[in-house]
Amino acid sequence: MSTENVILEISHLEKNFGSHVVLKDINFQVHTGDVVSIIGASGSGKSTMLRCINLLETPTGGSILYHGEDITNPRVDAPAYRAKVGMVFQNFNLFNNMTVLENCMAGQIKVAKKSKAEAKEKALQFLQKVGMSAYINAKPRQLSGGQKQRVAIARALAMEPEVLLFDEPTSALDPQMVGEVLEVMTALAKEGLTMIVVTHEMAFARDISSHVIFMADGLIKEEGSPKQIFGEPKEAETKEFLSRFRNV
Amino acid sequence: MISNMNFWERILYILQKYGTSYLKGAGTTLLIALVSTFIGCIIGFLVGIVQTIPVDKKKDSPVKRILLAVVNAVLRVYIEVFRGTPMIVQAVFIYYGMSQVFNVQLSMWQSAFLVVSINTGAYMAESVRGGIISVDPGQMEGAKAIGMTHVQAMMNVILPQAFRNILPQIGNNLIINIKDTSVLSVISIVDLFFVHKSVSGALYTYFESATIVMVIYLTMTLITSKLLRLWENKMDGDENYELVDVMDIGTQLGKKKARV
Ligand SMILES: Nc1ncnc2c1ncn2[C@@H]1O[C@H](COP(=O)(O)OP(=O)(O)OP(=O)(O)O)[C@@H](O)[C@H]1O
Ligand SMILES: [Mg+2]
Numbered sequence: 001m002s003t004e005n006v007i008l009e010i011s012h013l014e015k016n017f018g019s020h021v022v023l024k025d026i027n028f029q030v031h032t033g034d035v036v037s038i039i040g041a042s043g044s045g046k047s048t049m050l051r052c053i054n055l056l057e058t059p060t061g062g063s064i065l066y067h068g069e070d071i072t073n074p075r076v077d078a079p080a081y082r083a084k085v086g087m088v089f090q091n092f093n094l095f096n097n098m099t100v101l102e103n104c105m106a107g108q109i110k111v112a113k114k115s116k117a118e119a120k121e122k123a124l125q126f127l128q129k130v131g132m133s134a135y136i137n138a139k140p141r142q143l144s145g146g147q148k149q150r151v152a153i154a155r156a157l158a159m160e161p162e163v164l165l166f167d168e169p170t171s172a173l174d175p176q177m178v179g180e181v182l183e184v185m186t187a188l189a190k191e192g193l194t195m196i197v198v199t200h201e202m203a204f205a206r207d208i209s210s211h212v213i214f215m216a217d218g219l220i221k222e223e224g225s226p227k228q229i230f231g232e233p234k235e236a237e238t239k240e241f242l243s244r245f246r247n248v
Numbered sequence: 249m250i251s252n253m254n255f256w257e258r259i260l261y262i263l264q265k266y267g268t269s270y271l272k273g274a275g276t277t278l279l280i281a282l283v284s285t286f287i288g289c290i291i292g293f294l295v296g297i298v299q300t301i302p303v304d305k306k307k308d309s310p311v312k313r314i315l316l317a318v319v320n321a322v323l324r325v326y327i328e329v330f331r332g333t334p335m336i337v338q339a340v341f342i343y344y345g346m347s348q349v350f351n352v353q354l355s356m357w358q359s360a361f362l363v364v365s366i367n368t369g370a371y372m373a374e375s376v377r378g379g380i381i382s383v384d385p386g387q388m389e390g391a392k393a394i395g396m397t398h399v400q401a402m403m404n405v406i407l408p409q410a411f412r413n414i415l416p417q418i419g420n421n422l423i424i425n426i427k428d429t430s431v432l433s434v435i436s437i438v439d440l441f442f443v444h445k446s447v448s449g450a451l452y453t454y455f456e457s458a459t460i461v462m463v464i465y466l467t468m469t470l471i472t473s474k475l476l477r478l479w480e481n482k483m484d485g486d487e488n489y490e491l492v493d494v495m496d497i498g499t500q501l502g503k504k505k506a507r508v
Binding site: 159 | 391
Protein backbone atom coordinates (compact mmCIF):
# COMPACT_ATOMS: atom_id res chain seq x y z
CA MET A 1 0.00 0.00 0.00
CA SER A 2 1.41 3.34 -1.00
CA THR A 3 0.85 6.50 0.97
CA GLU A 4 -0.11 8.94 -1.77
CA ASN A 5 -3.62 7.62 -2.30
CA VAL A 6 -4.63 7.57 1.34
CA ILE A 7 -8.25 8.65 1.71
CA LEU A 8 -8.72 8.21 5.44
CA GLU A 9 -6.11 8.18 8.13
CA ILE A 10 -7.34 7.38 11.61
CA SER A 11 -4.90 8.12 14.41
CA HIS A 12 -5.23 7.51 18.13
CA LEU A 13 -9.00 7.61 17.80
CA GLU A 14 -10.72 7.52 21.18
CA LYS A 15 -14.34 7.47 22.15
CA ASN A 16 -15.96 7.25 25.53
CA PHE A 17 -19.54 7.56 26.64
CA GLY A 18 -19.14 9.22 30.01
CA SER A 19 -16.82 6.96 31.99
CA HIS A 20 -17.37 4.06 29.59
CA VAL A 21 -14.33 3.90 27.32
CA VAL A 22 -15.36 2.23 24.08
CA LEU A 23 -12.50 3.07 21.70
CA LYS A 24 -9.02 3.31 23.18
CA ASP A 25 -6.44 3.90 20.51
CA ILE A 26 -7.49 3.13 16.97
CA ASN A 27 -4.99 3.58 14.14
CA PHE A 28 -5.40 2.60 10.51
CA GLN A 29 -5.44 3.93 6.99
CA VAL A 30 -7.79 3.47 4.08
CA HIS A 31 -6.51 3.77 0.51
CA THR A 32 -8.37 4.21 -2.72
CA GLY A 33 -9.93 0.93 -3.75
CA ASP A 34 -9.45 -0.75 -0.38
CA VAL A 35 -12.11 -3.06 0.92
CA VAL A 36 -11.50 -3.12 4.66
CA SER A 37 -13.39 -5.69 6.71
CA ILE A 38 -13.73 -5.10 10.42
CA ILE A 39 -14.42 -8.15 12.50
CA GLY A 40 -14.59 -8.72 16.22
CA ALA A 41 -16.81 -9.77 19.07
CA SER A 42 -20.04 -8.00 19.93
CA GLY A 43 -19.36 -4.91 22.00
CA SER A 44 -15.77 -4.54 20.84
CA GLY A 45 -16.56 -1.09 19.42
CA LYS A 46 -16.88 -1.79 15.68
CA SER A 47 -20.08 0.19 15.17
CA THR A 48 -18.88 3.02 17.36
CA MET A 49 -15.73 3.31 15.28
CA LEU A 50 -17.66 3.38 12.02
CA ARG A 51 -20.06 5.95 13.44
CA CYS A 52 -17.10 8.09 14.50
CA ILE A 53 -15.71 7.93 10.97
CA ASN A 54 -19.09 9.15 9.69
CA LEU A 55 -19.30 11.73 12.51
CA LEU A 56 -22.57 10.28 13.75
CA GLU A 57 -20.64 10.06 17.01
CA THR A 58 -18.21 12.75 18.05
CA PRO A 59 -14.81 11.23 18.83
CA THR A 60 -13.42 12.19 22.23
CA GLY A 61 -9.79 11.98 21.15
CA GLY A 62 -7.43 11.45 18.24
CA SER A 63 -7.90 12.50 14.66
CA ILE A 64 -9.54 11.34 11.45
CA LEU A 65 -7.80 12.79 8.41
CA TYR A 66 -9.81 12.84 5.21
CA HIS A 67 -7.42 13.78 2.42
CA GLY A 68 -5.27 15.32 5.10
CA GLU A 69 -8.00 17.40 6.71
CA ASP A 70 -8.96 16.55 10.27
CA ILE A 71 -12.70 16.12 10.20
CA THR A 72 -12.96 15.90 13.98
CA ASN A 73 -12.42 19.65 14.02
CA PRO A 74 -15.76 21.17 15.09
CA ARG A 75 -15.53 23.71 12.28
CA VAL A 76 -15.61 21.04 9.59
CA ASP A 77 -18.79 20.96 7.52
CA ALA A 78 -19.99 17.53 8.65
CA PRO A 79 -22.90 17.21 6.17
CA ALA A 80 -20.62 17.99 3.21
CA TYR A 81 -18.13 15.40 4.47
CA ARG A 82 -20.86 12.79 4.92
CA ALA A 83 -21.98 13.30 1.34
CA LYS A 84 -18.54 11.99 0.35
CA VAL A 85 -18.30 9.23 2.94
CA GLY A 86 -21.63 7.41 2.87
CA MET A 87 -23.01 4.85 5.24
CA VAL A 88 -25.23 1.81 5.00
CA PHE A 89 -26.90 0.69 8.21
CA GLN A 90 -27.90 -2.61 9.71
CA ASN A 91 -31.53 -1.44 9.86
CA PHE A 92 -31.52 0.15 6.40
CA ASN A 93 -32.91 3.49 7.61
CA LEU A 94 -34.77 4.08 4.37
CA PHE A 95 -37.02 7.13 4.49
CA ASN A 96 -40.45 5.74 5.27
CA ASN A 97 -42.28 8.73 3.83
CA MET A 98 -40.76 8.27 0.38
CA THR A 99 -40.89 5.73 -2.41
CA VAL A 100 -37.85 3.74 -3.44
CA LEU A 101 -37.11 6.22 -6.22
CA GLU A 102 -37.57 9.25 -3.98
CA ASN A 103 -35.25 7.69 -1.42
CA CYS A 104 -32.53 7.57 -4.04
CA MET A 105 -33.25 11.09 -5.33
CA ALA A 106 -33.63 13.06 -2.09
CA GLY A 107 -29.94 13.41 -1.29
CA GLN A 108 -29.01 14.23 -4.85
CA ILE A 109 -31.57 17.01 -5.06
CA LYS A 110 -31.32 18.47 -1.55
CA VAL A 111 -27.63 17.97 -0.88
CA ALA A 112 -25.91 17.71 -4.25
CA LYS A 113 -28.38 20.24 -5.76
CA LYS A 114 -28.90 18.22 -8.90
CA SER A 115 -31.89 18.71 -11.16
CA LYS A 116 -34.80 16.31 -10.78
CA ALA A 117 -34.18 14.76 -14.18
CA GLU A 118 -30.51 14.23 -13.48
CA ALA A 119 -31.23 12.80 -10.03
CA LYS A 120 -33.82 10.43 -11.43
CA GLU A 121 -31.50 9.15 -14.11
CA LYS A 122 -28.75 8.50 -11.60
CA ALA A 123 -31.17 6.90 -9.13
CA LEU A 124 -32.49 4.54 -11.80
CA GLN A 125 -28.99 3.67 -12.85
CA PHE A 126 -28.01 2.59 -9.33
CA LEU A 127 -31.33 0.92 -8.61
CA GLN A 128 -30.79 -1.11 -11.74
CA LYS A 129 -27.34 -2.03 -10.48
CA VAL A 130 -28.73 -3.46 -7.24
CA GLY A 131 -31.60 -5.11 -9.11
CA MET A 132 -34.34 -2.94 -7.62
CA SER A 133 -35.37 -0.79 -10.56
CA ALA A 134 -38.71 -2.58 -10.87
CA TYR A 135 -39.69 -1.37 -7.42
CA ILE A 136 -39.26 2.38 -7.82
CA ASN A 137 -42.88 3.07 -6.85
CA ALA A 138 -42.87 0.92 -3.72
CA LYS A 139 -42.68 2.33 -0.21
CA PRO A 140 -40.06 0.81 2.13
CA ARG A 141 -42.73 -0.93 4.23
CA GLN A 142 -43.73 -2.91 1.14
CA LEU A 143 -40.26 -4.45 0.68
CA SER A 144 -38.43 -7.40 2.17
CA GLY A 145 -35.32 -6.81 4.27
CA GLY A 146 -32.95 -7.78 1.50
CA GLN A 147 -34.74 -5.50 -0.94
CA LYS A 148 -34.64 -2.63 1.54
CA GLN A 149 -30.91 -3.05 2.04
CA ARG A 150 -30.28 -3.08 -1.69
CA VAL A 151 -32.25 0.14 -2.03
CA ALA A 152 -30.28 1.62 0.86
CA ILE A 153 -27.08 0.74 -0.97
CA ALA A 154 -28.41 2.36 -4.16
CA ARG A 155 -29.36 5.45 -2.15
CA ALA A 156 -25.83 5.71 -0.79
CA LEU A 157 -24.27 5.07 -4.21
CA ALA A 158 -26.43 7.74 -5.83
CA MET A 159 -24.44 10.33 -3.87
CA GLU A 160 -21.35 8.95 -5.64
CA PRO A 161 -19.36 8.75 -2.41
CA GLU A 162 -15.65 8.24 -2.29
CA VAL A 163 -15.92 5.74 0.55
CA LEU A 164 -18.88 3.70 1.65
CA LEU A 165 -19.19 2.46 5.24
CA PHE A 166 -21.27 -0.62 5.97
CA ASP A 167 -22.33 -1.50 9.50
CA GLU A 168 -23.35 -5.14 9.52
CA PRO A 169 -25.47 -4.74 6.40
CA THR A 170 -26.73 -8.32 6.48
CA SER A 171 -27.22 -8.88 10.22
CA ALA A 172 -30.89 -7.92 10.25
CA LEU A 173 -31.72 -10.15 7.30
CA ASP A 174 -33.22 -13.59 7.07
CA PRO A 175 -30.56 -16.10 5.96
CA GLN A 176 -32.07 -16.48 2.48
CA MET A 177 -31.71 -12.74 1.86
CA VAL A 178 -28.11 -12.38 2.98
CA GLY A 179 -26.86 -13.68 -0.35
CA GLU A 180 -28.54 -11.06 -2.54
CA VAL A 181 -27.00 -8.22 -0.52
CA LEU A 182 -23.54 -9.77 -0.37
CA GLU A 183 -23.71 -10.27 -4.13
CA VAL A 184 -24.26 -6.54 -4.63
CA MET A 185 -21.43 -5.69 -2.24
CA THR A 186 -19.11 -8.11 -3.95
CA ALA A 187 -19.84 -6.50 -7.31
CA LEU A 188 -19.11 -3.07 -5.84
CA ALA A 189 -15.81 -4.29 -4.40
CA LYS A 190 -14.81 -5.73 -7.77
CA GLU A 191 -15.58 -2.39 -9.41
CA GLY A 192 -13.08 -0.75 -7.12
CA LEU A 193 -15.38 1.11 -4.70
CA THR A 194 -13.58 1.93 -1.47
CA MET A 195 -15.43 0.24 1.36
CA ILE A 196 -15.17 -0.25 5.10
CA VAL A 197 -17.37 -3.13 6.14
CA VAL A 198 -18.19 -4.20 9.68
CA THR A 199 -19.34 -7.76 9.27
CA HIS A 200 -19.96 -11.11 10.86
CA GLU A 201 -19.88 -12.72 7.39
CA MET A 202 -16.46 -14.30 7.60
CA ALA A 203 -16.64 -15.66 4.05
CA PHE A 204 -17.09 -12.12 2.74
CA ALA A 205 -14.21 -10.81 4.86
CA ARG A 206 -11.97 -13.62 3.73
CA ASP A 207 -12.82 -13.70 0.03
CA ILE A 208 -13.67 -10.15 -0.88
CA SER A 209 -11.76 -7.75 1.32
CA SER A 210 -8.26 -6.49 0.70
CA HIS A 211 -7.58 -5.84 4.35
CA VAL A 212 -8.98 -7.29 7.56
CA ILE A 213 -9.02 -5.61 10.95
CA PHE A 214 -9.75 -7.59 14.08
CA MET A 215 -11.03 -5.52 17.00
CA ALA A 216 -11.34 -6.40 20.66
CA ASP A 217 -11.99 -4.20 23.70
CA GLY A 218 -11.84 -0.95 21.75
CA LEU A 219 -8.48 -1.72 20.17
CA ILE A 220 -7.25 -3.12 16.89
CA LYS A 221 -5.70 -6.38 18.06
CA GLU A 222 -4.54 -7.59 14.70
CA GLU A 223 -4.74 -6.54 11.07
CA GLY A 224 -3.47 -7.76 7.76
CA SER A 225 -4.42 -9.37 4.50
CA PRO A 226 -7.32 -11.86 4.65
CA LYS A 227 -4.78 -14.59 3.99
CA GLN A 228 -2.78 -13.60 7.05
CA ILE A 229 -5.71 -13.12 9.39
CA PHE A 230 -7.64 -16.21 8.36
CA GLY A 231 -4.68 -18.38 7.42
CA GLU A 232 -2.13 -17.68 10.11
CA PRO A 233 -3.50 -15.40 12.84
CA LYS A 234 -0.80 -14.41 15.28
CA GLU A 235 -2.79 -13.29 18.31
CA ALA A 236 -4.44 -15.80 20.58
CA GLU A 237 -7.58 -13.63 20.72
CA THR A 238 -7.89 -13.61 16.94
CA LYS A 239 -7.56 -17.38 16.83
CA GLU A 240 -10.11 -17.77 19.56
CA PHE A 241 -12.55 -15.44 17.77
CA LEU A 242 -12.10 -17.12 14.41
CA SER A 243 -12.51 -20.58 15.89
CA ARG A 244 -16.18 -19.68 16.43
CA PHE A 245 -16.57 -19.49 12.65
CA ARG A 246 -14.86 -22.79 11.83
CA ASN A 247 -17.43 -23.66 9.24
CA VAL A 248 -16.68 -20.82 6.82
CA MET B 249 -98.85 31.26 20.77
CA ILE B 250 -95.57 29.33 20.87
CA SER B 251 -96.74 27.90 24.18
CA ASN B 252 -99.58 26.13 22.34
CA MET B 253 -97.28 24.34 19.93
CA ASN B 254 -95.88 20.84 20.30
CA PHE B 255 -92.13 20.11 20.22
CA TRP B 256 -91.77 19.70 16.46
CA GLU B 257 -93.91 22.73 15.72
CA ARG B 258 -91.68 24.78 17.96
CA ILE B 259 -88.57 23.53 16.25
CA LEU B 260 -90.05 24.43 12.89
CA TYR B 261 -91.09 27.82 14.17
CA ILE B 262 -87.63 28.57 15.53
CA LEU B 263 -85.97 27.42 12.33
CA GLN B 264 -88.26 29.55 10.17
CA LYS B 265 -87.63 32.58 12.29
CA TYR B 266 -83.96 32.16 13.20
CA GLY B 267 -82.63 29.54 10.77
CA THR B 268 -80.21 31.92 9.09
CA SER B 269 -78.96 33.12 12.48
CA TYR B 270 -78.12 29.55 13.44
CA LEU B 271 -76.34 29.00 10.13
CA LYS B 272 -74.39 32.24 10.50
CA GLY B 273 -73.47 31.21 14.03
CA ALA B 274 -72.36 27.81 12.78
CA GLY B 275 -70.31 29.55 10.08
CA THR B 276 -68.62 31.71 12.70
CA THR B 277 -67.91 28.67 14.85
CA LEU B 278 -66.44 26.79 11.90
CA LEU B 279 -64.38 29.77 10.77
CA ILE B 280 -62.83 30.34 14.18
CA ALA B 281 -62.20 26.62 14.67
CA LEU B 282 -60.60 26.10 11.26
CA VAL B 283 -58.43 29.21 11.20
CA SER B 284 -57.36 28.82 14.82
CA THR B 285 -56.55 25.14 14.45
CA PHE B 286 -54.45 26.00 11.40
CA ILE B 287 -52.58 28.79 13.18
CA GLY B 288 -52.36 26.63 16.30
CA CYS B 289 -50.72 23.88 14.27
CA ILE B 290 -48.15 26.31 12.91
CA ILE B 291 -47.41 27.51 16.44
CA GLY B 292 -47.28 23.90 17.62
CA PHE B 293 -44.86 22.90 14.88
CA LEU B 294 -42.58 25.86 15.52
CA VAL B 295 -42.51 25.22 19.27
CA GLY B 296 -42.11 21.47 18.83
CA ILE B 297 -39.27 21.94 16.35
CA VAL B 298 -37.43 24.36 18.63
CA GLN B 299 -37.88 21.97 21.55
CA THR B 300 -36.25 19.13 19.64
CA ILE B 301 -33.19 21.03 18.38
CA PRO B 302 -30.27 18.87 19.49
CA VAL B 303 -27.48 20.45 21.50
CA ASP B 304 -23.94 19.26 21.06
CA LYS B 305 -21.92 20.22 24.13
CA LYS B 306 -18.69 20.03 22.21
CA LYS B 307 -19.62 21.73 18.98
CA ASP B 308 -22.20 24.34 19.89
CA SER B 309 -21.15 27.66 21.33
CA PRO B 310 -22.21 28.45 24.93
CA VAL B 311 -24.22 31.41 23.60
CA LYS B 312 -26.33 29.15 21.45
CA ARG B 313 -26.82 26.67 24.27
CA ILE B 314 -27.86 29.28 26.81
CA LEU B 315 -30.17 31.01 24.34
CA LEU B 316 -31.80 27.70 23.50
CA ALA B 317 -32.20 26.84 27.19
CA VAL B 318 -33.89 30.19 27.89
CA VAL B 319 -36.19 29.89 24.87
CA ASN B 320 -37.12 26.35 25.87
CA ALA B 321 -37.93 27.45 29.43
CA VAL B 322 -40.22 30.20 28.11
CA LEU B 323 -41.93 27.72 25.79
CA ARG B 324 -42.46 25.30 28.69
CA VAL B 325 -44.19 28.05 30.66
CA TYR B 326 -46.37 28.90 27.67
CA ILE B 327 -47.41 25.28 27.22
CA GLU B 328 -48.11 24.68 30.91
CA VAL B 329 -50.10 27.91 31.36
CA PHE B 330 -52.33 27.41 28.34
CA ARG B 331 -52.89 23.72 28.90
CA GLY B 332 -53.44 24.22 32.60
CA THR B 333 -56.15 26.88 32.54
CA PRO B 334 -59.66 26.87 31.05
CA MET B 335 -60.02 28.57 27.69
CA ILE B 336 -63.04 30.51 28.93
CA VAL B 337 -60.82 32.20 31.53
CA GLN B 338 -58.03 32.72 28.98
CA ALA B 339 -60.52 34.50 26.72
CA VAL B 340 -61.56 36.96 29.44
CA PHE B 341 -57.97 37.32 30.63
CA ILE B 342 -56.67 38.23 27.19
CA TYR B 343 -59.60 40.35 26.01
CA TYR B 344 -59.63 42.55 29.09
CA GLY B 345 -55.99 42.10 30.07
CA MET B 346 -54.61 43.37 26.79
CA SER B 347 -56.52 46.63 27.10
CA GLN B 348 -55.90 47.22 30.80
CA VAL B 349 -52.27 46.12 31.08
CA PHE B 350 -50.84 46.75 27.63
CA ASN B 351 -53.34 49.36 26.47
CA VAL B 352 -53.98 47.30 23.34
CA GLN B 353 -57.65 47.22 22.44
CA LEU B 354 -58.22 43.94 20.67
CA SER B 355 -61.45 43.44 18.81
CA MET B 356 -63.59 40.51 19.84
CA TRP B 357 -62.56 38.72 16.69
CA GLN B 358 -58.87 39.28 17.23
CA SER B 359 -59.21 38.00 20.78
CA ALA B 360 -61.16 34.98 19.63
CA PHE B 361 -58.61 33.94 17.02
CA LEU B 362 -55.76 34.72 19.40
CA VAL B 363 -57.12 32.72 22.31
CA VAL B 364 -58.10 29.63 20.36
CA SER B 365 -54.88 29.67 18.31
CA ILE B 366 -52.48 29.92 21.21
CA ASN B 367 -54.52 27.45 23.20
CA THR B 368 -54.38 24.96 20.32
CA GLY B 369 -50.69 25.78 19.86
CA ALA B 370 -49.94 24.75 23.42
CA TYR B 371 -51.61 21.37 22.93
CA MET B 372 -50.13 20.88 19.45
CA ALA B 373 -46.62 21.71 20.67
CA GLU B 374 -46.71 18.66 22.91
CA SER B 375 -48.16 16.51 20.13
CA VAL B 376 -45.55 17.70 17.65
CA ARG B 377 -42.72 17.09 20.10
CA GLY B 378 -44.07 13.60 20.72
CA GLY B 379 -44.55 13.09 16.98
CA ILE B 380 -40.97 14.08 16.25
CA ILE B 381 -39.54 11.95 19.04
CA SER B 382 -41.58 8.94 17.96
CA VAL B 383 -39.98 8.93 14.50
CA ASP B 384 -37.30 6.23 14.51
CA PRO B 385 -33.90 7.89 15.20
CA GLY B 386 -32.53 5.80 12.33
CA GLN B 387 -34.44 8.08 9.95
CA MET B 388 -32.37 11.06 11.07
CA GLU B 389 -29.15 9.04 10.79
CA GLY B 390 -30.11 7.84 7.33
CA ALA B 391 -30.67 11.44 6.29
CA LYS B 392 -27.40 12.60 7.82
CA ALA B 393 -25.50 9.76 6.19
CA ILE B 394 -26.32 11.11 2.74
CA GLY B 395 -25.18 14.57 3.74
CA MET B 396 -28.38 16.27 4.86
CA THR B 397 -28.16 18.99 7.48
CA HIS B 398 -30.39 18.87 10.56
CA VAL B 399 -32.79 21.33 8.91
CA GLN B 400 -32.91 19.37 5.64
CA ALA B 401 -33.47 16.12 7.49
CA MET B 402 -36.28 17.69 9.52
CA MET B 403 -38.01 19.22 6.50
CA ASN B 404 -37.73 16.24 4.17
CA VAL B 405 -37.75 13.21 6.39
CA ILE B 406 -38.73 13.76 10.03
CA LEU B 407 -41.51 16.35 9.90
CA PRO B 408 -43.49 14.67 7.10
CA GLN B 409 -43.52 11.50 9.20
CA ALA B 410 -44.24 13.39 12.41
CA PHE B 411 -47.09 15.17 10.65
CA ARG B 412 -48.62 11.87 9.59
CA ASN B 413 -48.19 10.54 13.13
CA ILE B 414 -50.04 13.46 14.69
CA LEU B 415 -52.71 13.93 12.04
CA PRO B 416 -55.24 12.17 14.29
CA GLN B 417 -54.39 14.63 17.08
CA ILE B 418 -54.76 17.58 14.72
CA GLY B 419 -58.21 16.23 13.86
CA ASN B 420 -58.98 15.87 17.53
CA ASN B 421 -58.00 19.47 18.16
CA LEU B 422 -60.17 20.68 15.31
CA ILE B 423 -63.17 18.84 16.69
CA ILE B 424 -62.48 20.11 20.20
CA ASN B 425 -62.19 23.63 18.81
CA ILE B 426 -65.51 23.37 16.96
CA LYS B 427 -67.12 22.56 20.30
CA ASP B 428 -65.06 24.79 22.55
CA THR B 429 -65.46 28.00 20.59
CA SER B 430 -68.80 28.01 22.43
CA VAL B 431 -66.97 29.50 25.42
CA LEU B 432 -66.15 32.56 23.34
CA SER B 433 -69.69 33.79 23.87
CA VAL B 434 -68.27 35.28 27.10
CA ILE B 435 -66.56 37.89 24.94
CA SER B 436 -69.72 38.27 22.86
CA ILE B 437 -68.61 36.38 19.77
CA VAL B 438 -71.81 35.55 17.88
CA ASP B 439 -71.06 31.90 17.35
CA LEU B 440 -73.52 29.04 17.27
CA PHE B 441 -73.80 28.87 21.04
CA PHE B 442 -74.37 32.62 21.30
CA VAL B 443 -77.23 32.33 18.81
CA HIS B 444 -78.70 29.55 20.92
CA LYS B 445 -78.55 31.66 24.06
CA SER B 446 -80.17 34.64 22.33
CA VAL B 447 -82.94 32.60 20.71
CA SER B 448 -83.83 30.62 23.78
CA GLY B 449 -83.64 33.76 25.88
CA ALA B 450 -86.12 35.49 23.60
CA LEU B 451 -88.54 32.58 23.15
CA TYR B 452 -87.98 30.54 26.34
CA THR B 453 -87.41 27.45 24.19
CA TYR B 454 -84.24 26.12 25.77
CA PHE B 455 -84.81 22.46 24.96
CA GLU B 456 -85.87 22.99 21.36
CA SER B 457 -83.04 25.37 20.57
CA ALA B 458 -80.54 23.10 22.29
CA THR B 459 -81.78 20.23 20.13
CA ILE B 460 -81.17 22.25 16.98
CA VAL B 461 -77.73 23.30 18.15
CA MET B 462 -76.80 19.76 19.18
CA VAL B 463 -77.68 18.52 15.71
CA ILE B 464 -75.67 21.29 14.04
CA TYR B 465 -72.59 20.70 16.22
CA LEU B 466 -72.79 16.97 15.67
CA THR B 467 -73.12 17.40 11.91
CA MET B 468 -70.06 19.63 11.81
CA THR B 469 -67.93 17.29 13.91
CA LEU B 470 -69.02 14.14 12.09
CA ILE B 471 -68.23 15.63 8.69
CA THR B 472 -64.89 16.86 10.00
CA SER B 473 -64.03 13.39 11.32
CA LYS B 474 -64.91 11.79 8.04
CA LEU B 475 -62.86 14.26 5.99
CA LEU B 476 -59.86 13.81 8.26
CA ARG B 477 -60.09 10.05 7.97
CA LEU B 478 -60.08 10.38 4.18
CA TRP B 479 -57.01 12.63 4.39
CA GLU B 480 -55.21 10.07 6.57
CA ASN B 481 -55.95 7.31 4.08
CA LYS B 482 -54.75 9.47 1.24
CA MET B 483 -51.47 10.17 3.03
CA ASP B 484 -50.91 6.48 3.68
CA GLY B 485 -51.06 5.92 -0.04
CA ASP B 486 -52.00 2.86 -2.00
CA GLU B 487 -51.48 -0.55 -0.45
CA ASN B 488 -50.39 -1.71 -3.89
CA TYR B 489 -47.60 -0.40 -6.02
CA GLU B 490 -46.81 -0.47 -9.69
CA LEU B 491 -44.08 -2.88 -10.59
CA VAL B 492 -42.12 -1.26 -13.38
CA ASP B 493 -40.84 -3.32 -16.25
CA VAL B 494 -37.08 -3.05 -16.29
CA MET B 495 -37.08 -2.83 -20.07
CA ASP B 496 -39.26 0.25 -19.94
CA ILE B 497 -37.24 2.09 -17.34
CA GLY B 498 -36.37 4.82 -19.80
CA THR B 499 -39.91 5.49 -20.89
CA GLN B 500 -41.69 4.68 -17.62
CA LEU B 501 -44.44 2.96 -19.57
CA GLY B 502 -45.87 -0.54 -19.35
CA LYS B 503 -46.72 -0.73 -15.69
CA LYS B 504 -48.33 -3.73 -14.14
CA LYS B 505 -50.06 -4.00 -10.82
CA ALA B 506 -48.30 -5.81 -8.01
CA ARG B 507 -50.09 -7.00 -4.90
CA VAL B 508 -48.39 -7.02 -1.55
N1 LIG C 1 -24.70 5.76 22.67
C1 LIG C 1 -24.05 4.98 23.53
N2 LIG C 1 -24.03 5.28 24.85
C2 LIG C 1 -23.36 4.51 25.73
N3 LIG C 1 -22.69 3.40 25.39
C3 LIG C 1 -22.67 3.04 24.11
C4 LIG C 1 -23.35 3.81 23.11
N4 LIG C 1 -23.16 3.20 21.91
C5 LIG C 1 -22.41 2.12 22.15
N5 LIG C 1 -22.11 2.01 23.47
C6 LIG C 1 -21.30 0.95 24.09
O1 LIG C 1 -20.12 0.83 23.37
C7 LIG C 1 -19.68 -0.52 23.33
C8 LIG C 1 -19.38 -0.89 21.91
O2 LIG C 1 -20.57 -0.85 21.15
P1 LIG C 1 -20.58 -1.07 19.60
O3 LIG C 1 -21.98 -0.97 19.18
O4 LIG C 1 -19.60 -0.18 18.98
O5 LIG C 1 -20.09 -2.57 19.49
P2 LIG C 1 -20.01 -3.50 18.23
O6 LIG C 1 -18.63 -4.00 18.15
O7 LIG C 1 -20.56 -2.80 17.05
O8 LIG C 1 -20.98 -4.69 18.65
P3 LIG C 1 -22.00 -5.55 17.76
O9 LIG C 1 -21.19 -6.58 17.04
O10 LIG C 1 -22.91 -6.16 18.77
O11 LIG C 1 -22.70 -4.60 16.86
C9 LIG C 1 -20.79 -1.32 23.96
O12 LIG C 1 -20.39 -1.68 25.27
C10 LIG C 1 -21.96 -0.39 24.01
O13 LIG C 1 -22.75 -0.63 25.13
MG1 LIG D 1 -22.35 -3.02 15.87
